[in-house]
Amino acid sequence: xxxxxxxxxxxxxxxxxxxxxxxxxxQCVEEDRQYSRVNDVKCDAIHTAKxxxxxADRVAAAHLRPLDKADYKNKHPRGWNQFAAKINDK
Numbered sequence: 001x002x003x004x005x006x007x008x009x010x011x012x013x014x015x016x017x018x019x020x021x022x023x024x025x026x027q028c029v030e031e032d033r034q035y036s037r038v039n040d041v042k043c044d045a046i047h048t049a050k051x052x053x054x055x056a057d058r059v060a061a062a063h064l065r066p067l068d069k070a071d072y073k074n075k076h077p078r079g080w081n082q083f084a085a086k087i088n089d090k
């Protein structure tokens with residue numbers, strides 16, 4: 001990946017250059033969101049966690065989101081052991 005700062009400025013930027021810069025911008029924005037998410041969890045956990053292990057667990061789980069009702073509705077009606085169910089049905 002070519003850094004935008006390395007491009008010679010004597011020629012106009014092309015569509016590929018803009019696409020690459022847009023990709024870099026999207027990546028930087030996502031990294032900033034991730035940093036903010038982890039930092040918010042750290043700031044909250046530093047005051048509420050009772051042990052370092054609890055603090056570390058909460059920071060490690062910062063990327064997770066709570067389940068929505070839609071997540072419960074999308075459950076598959078399969079059993080844990082599908083092969084055992086097939087043998088018992090025969």
